[in-house]
Amino acid sequence: MNNNFIKYLYGIADNSLILGQRLGELTGHAPSLEVDIALTNISLDLFGQVRSYFQYAAQLSEGDITEDDLAFLRTEREYLNVLLVEQPNTDFAYTIARQFLFDHFHMLLMTEMQKSKDETLVAIAKKSIKEVSYHKRFSSDWIKRLGDGTEESKQRIQKVVNDLWRFTDELFHTTEADEAMIKEGIAVDVKMLKEVYYKNVNEILETATLEVPELKYFQKGGKEGIHSEHMGFLLNDMQYMQRTYPGMKW
Amino acid sequence: MSEKEVKNLEEIFEAKIARDEKIEPKDWMPEKYRKTHIRQMSQHAHSEIVGMLPEGNWISRAPSLRRKVALLAKVQDEAGHGLYLYSATETLGISRDELYEQLHSGKAKYSSIFNYPTITWADIGAIGWLVDGAAIINQVPLCSTSFGPYARAMVRVCKEESFHQRQGYEIMLTLCNGTEEQKQMAQDALNRWWWPSLMMLGPTDDASTHTEQSMKWKLKRKTNDELRQQFIDQTVPQADILGITVPDEDLKWNEETGHYDFGEINWDEFWQVVKGHGPCNKERLQTRVNAWENGEWVRDAALAYAEKQLERKVKQAG
Numbered sequence: 092m093n094n095n096f097i098k099y100l101y102g103i104a105d106n107s108l109i110l111g112q113r114l115g116e117l118t119g120h121a122p123s124l125e126v127d128i129a130l131t132n133i134s135l136d137l138f139g140q141v142r143s144y145f146q147y148a149a150q151l152s153e154g155d156i157t158e159d160d161l162a163f164l165r166t167e168r169e170y171l172n173v174l175l176v177e178q179p180n181t182d183f184a185y186t187i188a189r190q191f192l193f194d195h196f197h198m199l200l201m202t203e204m205q206k207s208k209d210e211t212l213v214a215i216a217k218k219s220i221k222e223v224s225y226h227k228r229f230s231s232d233w234i235k236r237l238g239d240g241t242e243e244s245k246q247r248i249q250k251v252v253n254d255l256w257r258f259t260d261e262l263f264h265t266t267e268a269d270e271a272m273i274k275e276g277i278a279v280d281v282k283m284l285k286e287v288y289y290k291n292v293n294e295i296l297e298t299a300t301l302e303v304p305e306l307k308y309f310q311k312g313g314k315e316g317i318h319s320e321h322m323g324f325l326l327n328d329m330q331y332m333q334r335t336y337p338g339m340k341w
Numbered sequence: 342m343s344e345k346e347v348k349n350l351e352e353i354f355e356a357k358i359a360r361d362e363k364i365e366p367k368d369w370m371p372e373k374y375r376k377t378h379i380r381q382m383s384q385h386a387h388s389e390i391v392g393m394l395p396e397g398n399w400i401s402r403a404p405s406l407r408r409k410v411a412l413l414a415k416v417q418d419e420a421g422h423g424l425y426l427y428s429a430t431e432t433l434g435i436s437r438d439e440l441y442e443q444l445h446s447g448k449a450k451y452s453s454i455f456n457y458p459t460i461t462w463a464d465i466g467a468i469g470w471l472v473d474g475a476a477i478i479n480q481v482p483l484c485s486t487s488f489g490p491y492a493r494a495m496v497r498v499c500k501e502e503s504f505h506q507r508q509g510y511e512i513m514l515t516l517c518n519g520t521e522e523q524k525q526m527a528q529d530a531l532n533r534w535w536w537p538s539l540m541m542l543g544p545t546d547d548a549s550t551h552t553e554q555s556m557k558w559k560l561k562r563k564t565n566d567e568l569r570q571q572f573i574d575q576t577v578p579q580a581d582i583l584g585i586t587v588p589d590e591d592l593k594w595n596e597e598t599g600h601y602d603f604g605e606i607n608w609d610e611f612w613q614v615v616k617g618h619g620p621c622n623k624e625r626l627q628t629r630v631n632a633w634e635n636g637e638w639v640r641d642a643a644l645a646y647a648e649k650q651l652e653r654k655v656k657q658a659g
Contacts, residue, residue, distance in 0.1 A: 116400070118400055119416070119628070120628065120631075121636065122639035123636060124390065127393075131420065132417060135410060135413045135417065142407075183636065183639045240642025240644075240645045240646045241638070241641050241645045243641070331402050332462060336404070339404075339519055339520055341404040341515060
């Protein structure tokens with residue numbers, strides 16, 4: 092069970108880690124000072140969550156493993172985040188749509204995780220849900236502003252929603268490890284969240300006067316460690332110090 | 342207004358400053374006072390915003406999760422400081438957009454220090470320790486400056502700055518207690534940031550054009566040279582604790598004066614950077630201009646949306 096549990100933790104934590112990393116790239120570059128502060132703030136929340144999960148995973152792991160080993164020494168084949176969160180920032184529309192599509196999932200996940208049989212996960216979920224509900228409000232409000240803003244902003248955000256939609260289905264996939272932990276009553280069965288997710292997301296898209304994409308083909312792989320070509324560069328950047336100067340304290 | 346009335350207002354204003362009373366946005370103030378404050382406060386705000394870039398450069402590469410989180414929080418604080426300072430400046434009757442325009446056109450300045458590149462992780466420690474250290478020396482007196490909105494903004498800014506400085510010093514301490522490679526990294530950062538940090542305290546007293554007026558308005562309590570001496574006196578012992586060497590052959594404790602004597606600052610370099618020709622001036626400004634220009638469609642959308650929402654509300658009410 093331990094191994095499955097650790098893999099399950101990676102899956103959740105890696106989503107926050109990779110998305111936090113993407114948002115961290117934007118600090119100092121946002122369209123306004125207020126948005127800059129908000130994006131940095133969200134990144135900070137996500138990294139705070141990552142530290143909780145990784146400290147827990149390190150504690151459950153055999154040997155002398157730290158949170159930093161998990162972040163900085165795993166390869167891209169060992170990272171289990173969904174493809175959505177590793178997509179590049181490209182422009183503000185991508186940043187917002189990616190955030191929006193993830194936040195709605197994250198909110199449902201944290202809500203359900205509070206029912207886990209594992210006390211630590213419950214505690215993390217209780218702390219995170221406050222943050223996630225703030226993230227969700229921020230990204231949903233921006234979807235509305237961009238969708239129902241100018242003709243240009245509408246076109247841009249619609250294009251990006253269409254573009255990123257293919258990554259949403261993966262949010263509801265489960266791995267073998269996930270399934271084992273669902274059986275134990277520890278993991279959230281994300282398959283059950285799918286319907287309400289699309290209902291919530293579609294509602295906001297409609298309020299934003301946007302069209303809900305009709306798509307038959309989806310992408311997956313992240314949860315099995317099969318990532319897009321973006322991922323290697325992201326890790327290269329993030330892990331540079333630990334790889335260059337192994338085993339040091341910072 | 343007659344000349345006599347203006348003279349009367351000036352006297353009331355001077356008396357207030359002499360009594361250490363705050364000048365508030367609706368109070369009468371000499372035009373020069375207003376202009377000087379717009380210049381200094383906006384320059385301060387711009388420095389916070391441009392100052393996010395050299396440190397932001399290391400967010401994606403911070404060597405541990407703990408350091409990454411601390412760095413994100415610090416850069417976020419700086420954006421917050423920028424926000425208070427722009428708001429405080431706006432009380433003087435100028436808009437944030439106008440202030441940005443001055444920054445983007447190169448008309449307004451920001452602190453010269455942010456035109457130096459952050460090329461190793463140790464630079465993040467050195468910036469916290471030295472750059473924030475010098476900033477605090479400059480800024481603490483501003484907590485009791487005569488213009489109320491500025492003074493109040495500075496109280497909050499100074500609290501966070503001293504926290505950042507401690508964090509920066511702690512990064513240096515960890516490096517200096519680490520491996521030989523890490524210690525070298527710390528020494529190299531000190532070598533590169535020492536002189537630019539001394540330059541942050543401004544030109545020497547005889548070359549400083551604003552000092553006299555600023556002392557009168559309590560924007561300044563000590564001269565640039567006095568502040569610089571204070572910075573050196575407090576920082577050199579900290580370098581000693583770290584076990585790294587300040588890159589100044591002429592640096593020596595002076596028993597008689599009770600201060601450190603120090604070498605000549607390269608003022609040619611200072612003026613080169615101030616005039617826009619430092620190592621990163623072009624990149625820093627271009628980054629700010631790009632963020633602003635690439636964000637235009639976003640700001641337009643927010644505005645259009647807000648207008649539509651207002652219209653809907655009016656319609657519903659009607």
